[in-house]
Structures are given as structure tokens and as C-alpha cells.
Amino acid sequence: MAKTKLDPEEQELLEAYESGEFESDLDADRREYLTKAAEETFKKDKRINIRISSRDLEALQRRALEEGLPYQSLVSSVLHKYVSGGLKDICANKSGQRTR
Numbered sequence: 001m002a003k004t005k006l007d008p009e010e011q012e013l014l015e016a017y018e019s020g021e022f023e024s025d026l027d028a029d030r031r032e033y034l035t036k037a038a039e040e041t042f043k044k045d046k047r048i049n050i051r052i053s054s055r056d057l058e059a060l061q062r063r064a065l066e067e068g069l070p071y072q073s074l075v076s077s078v079l080h081k082y083v084s085g086g087l088k089d090i091c092a093n094k095s096g097q098r099t100r
Contacts, residue, residue, distance in 0.1 A: 044076070 006014060016022060026034070052060075057071075064071035081087045 041080070 060074060061071045064074040067074060078087065
């Protein structure tokens, strides 16, 4: 596997981390809150059925294969990122309307 090339700032951060210079400043309450939030994020308790074109499904399956995960997980991840604000609709203009 190829080694990732780090810029000087990244290298400095890595060395500081590896030498133990970093300490968590999370208190017990914040850690518990974040743990519960993470569990809720990954809990899959609902099923949906959708119809998509065979072309889109094949493209999803190819991309999932490239990422090394099941295509259903890729779809779930993309949807989660979109609804949580991690993905933006590049076709939407500032007024919230989609452009053609």
C-alpha cells in the first residue's frame, strides 16, 4: 500500500499525536451524549423500497464495489449525508429552487 504524503503541518500534528501530546477534553456527559448520537446515527430500524433506473443501480453498484462496501450501505450513507447537510445540491440556487 502506498504511504500517504503529508505536508509539514500534517506531519507535525501526526508526530504530536503519536507522542501522546494530545489529550481528550471530553467530560463524561459529553462523551455519553456523543456515544448515543453515534449509535442513533447508525441504527437502521426502517426499510424503504424505491424504484430507480437500471443504469443508476449499476452505477451505484460499481461505486460501492470501488469503495469496498455493499451498495445498500453506500445508498444509506449518501442519503444520511444529504439529510444531515454533508452533501449539497449543486443544482439548487440561492432561493432554494432547483435550476434546469
